Amino acid sequence: MQRFFIVILVLLTPGLATAPFQVQCPSSPLVREAKHELCLEESSYLKKKEIKTKNKLIDFLKSLDEARFNSKFYKRVSKDPPRLGIAISGGGYRSMLLGTGFITQMNDYGLFEYSDYIAGLSGGSWILMDLVVQNFNVNSLLTEWDLDEDLLLGIPEFDISEEEIVTNAKKEYIDNDISKKKREVRKTQISSFPEFYDQVELAVNSFEESPEECSLVKRNMNPLTRLKRIFFPNNTFTETDAKIGTFKTVLDFYKNLHLKIKPKKMEGFQISFTDYWGKAIIQRLRKNFDEDPNHTFSFSKLVQSSAKFKECSVPLPIFVANCKNGLLSNVIFEFTPFEFGSWENILRLFVRLPYLGSKIVSGEALKCVNNFDDLGFITATSSSIFNNVLIFIWNLASQSSRDAMKALNMVMGIFGLGKEEMFSISKDSSRLETDYAVYQPNPFYLYPKVDNVLTNKDHLYLVDGGEDGENIPLRTLIIPERELDVIFVLDSSSDIDNYPNGSKLKKIFEKLDEENIHYQFPKNIKSLTRPVVIGCNATKRPGRDSFLPIIIYHANAYHQYVSNTSTFKITYNQSEVNNMLLTGREVFSSDYDLHYKNCLGCILTKRTMDRLPKKKKFSPFCLQCFKDYCYS
Structure with missing residues (x-):
């Protein structure tokens, strides 16, 4: 537990914070209308690159003996x-x-x-x-x-196609008698992303140092015990459950992801499954970025600092990535080192990438931030088909024993993909669907003369293009x-x-x-x-x-x-x-x-x-x- 306490201290160190932070808004507009041209930065880069690398192609052509091109x-x-x-x-x-x-x-x-x-x-x-x-x-x-x-602890490998995942994940559940399932399957205590986050946050923050044991305790209950009781309130951690992964190993994995996401939450931003997924991807890199106080995960900053770039x-x-506002299909959004937005005729608007996450209304910047363009978060947004993996696992296990169901549902609950969250239609229109990547604030909110599902809400839902078969x-x-x-x-x-x-x-x-x-x-x-x-x-x-x-x-x-x-x-x-x-x-x-x-x-x-x-x-x-x- 001392190691865990050190992790918390590291995350609270200002120099290591990778969360979005407020900056002064520039005098120039942050949003541009993409009429028939690239942004100036992209055009400039390509012109310079043509001069820099055109000999690469000439060298390749000269290496082709059979083609015999001439001077x-x-x-x-x-x-x-x-x-x-x-x-x-x-x-x-x-x-x-x-x-x-x-x-x-x-x-x-x-x-x-x-x-x-x-x-x-x-x-x-x-x-x-x-x-x-x-x-x-x-x-x-x-x-x-x-x-x-x-890549994701606690999630077993299985062989299934992307198409089956996407088309059958929700359909298989809906096609069955939902009411019957609700009677047969015992509801777990963690059933939604917000509930999971709040309860883990409560456990993480319930630490007191005990001088006698030099360990972190709270009412004679250490954090691991508290979290175990959250997930297994009736002490039902059985051998069947353990087949999905050792409880402590799996729990520590997601607990550490939670701590890495906490700074973004503290800054007031909506977090979702994709935030966890993004940190999980970054965590697969052997580099220990936490030890570098000058490291940033900002996509724009990382690219701009690259010597080759x-x-x-x-x-x-x-x-x-694809957008899912209003149940849209095959509407493409893109992230370049310079911009975020879409060339689709329904929008054709772009925001300067370093200022993604800023509050922009009707094209006017009201509050500006940097560092929202987290490289892991953007990568996870583009690869969010793994969200559906967890849904599909739940469906596969729907006929399994109650113990196995509870174990699988626990893992899904960690990601905010409990069945109540995924398969119910919320009557609260203000609730965000946290199984999608949530980009809030929406930089194109109420943009003048563009009135559609991409501009009339203060958030954008983005997903893996594979969800639309693209x-x-x-x-x-x-x-x-x-x-x-x-x-x-x-x-x-x-x-x-x-x-x-x-x-x-x-x-x-x-x-x-x-x-x-x-x-x-x-x-x-x-x-x-x-x-x-x-x-x-x-x-x-x-x-x-x-x-x-x-x-x-x-x-x-x-x-x-x-x-x-x-x-x-x-x-x-x-x-x-x-x-x-x-x-x-x-x-x-x-x-x-x-x-x-x-x-x-x-x-x-x-x-x-x-x-x-x-x-x-x-x-x-x-x-x-x-x-x-x-x-x-």
Whole structure:
């Protein structure tokens, strides 16, 4: 208990506080209307980056013996270099490990730092977090991740697809006789997030030091005993319950998360399950950030302090999430190092990221804060499909013994996902749904001339894009303002046997069709073991003079190693890690195929050639490459 007391003292030390704090509001507006342009910071970064990294592509092209490009071609490419983006799908650790191998192979080709953007959601967002922590050094990725320890203590591994989790989590409960379940299943004492938080807070704050024993006691009851009585009031901690995890180990894990979140709560901000989830992700890093008094978790500050980012020599990271205000579907929000907001026509507003969490009404800043843009919280927002894991576990256990049910419900209650919280419709319209990531205050609240579900409430609900079946962060890169020419897509979805079948990409194409942006997905794909290039033909954007980007679609598939691990596999040994990384490399390089590598030179520069005022003939080699790999 002395160690626990030390943890509390550390958290109360002002120099270590990572909670949002009030600052003076700047004189310039915090919210901008995204009409037809990027923000100034993003535009400036890209211009500087083009100068800094364009030789990376020239070096790659010169390394291609089979393609045999000439000096005139290199001059054209240098004068009008193509813009590249990377989109990493969700899929838990499977996606993170495959994606890390994928961009490592890109880096070996010199194409990672050349790329302008890297977008990620869910497991893909964990790569972005790792990149930020590692100063964008690709070769340092995973060095700080503790993959041997459970990502979420007390939650067992099981093999189920994301789609089953999302579509069945609530449906299975609702389709049953709820009243019967309420009679059969004994209600636990912790049934909601606020109740859990308040009771743990009461126990944590009920400490008094006993000189005789030099320990923390309260009425002869130490905090562990108090918390045990909260969760198990009738002393029902049985061997069955213990199968989910040793009580003390699991409890200490969540108790420490609670203490890390407490400063944000004390500042008056609404907290939710996602706050816990964000701290859990950060905790998987081996670095002990608590020992560094100058450390910050602010996404904007971490990126801006990165030496490589200052040099404008790395892709700009974009975290993607979906909004659930008013039961919206497929409405994308994004976090860049500069801004938070949405390009969707329903909003097209952005707030300066360092001031996220400020009270802004009708576009006017009333109270400004920094540090709300916590890297763990943003990453957790993008990967909140794990919220549904806990709901699904509850459903799976609904026919189990009462002891097992109580144990599972206890773990869910820790996250504010007790059945009463999740499956009841609140009559109190002021109660926030804390199973979502809660962004309050809403920076776009009552913004002039924008009156809809995204502006008429003082909060935003954000979730994992996988909840809407949009498991690939592609649309954020296709927007015309970013003028990308080629987008590398890595799809690690679990469509069939934890392998993708292209259905997630097809769903995105259907959404793009609604926006008058048309791609054709191959109807008869013989194999997903090699890249599929989509949109090779130079098609103009609706109402614009620029071309739609080429999409190079890579799908996780069997190469030398079975890489269809469960999305919810939460531990990996070193051998498994190495094999997943190898598969990611093989996916990008098409099994180190030198012919494909040469063809990649043709594909990456095709839009540069398409933009020439006079139609130029491609080399016979490139024409054959387009026949071999392009579908349009």
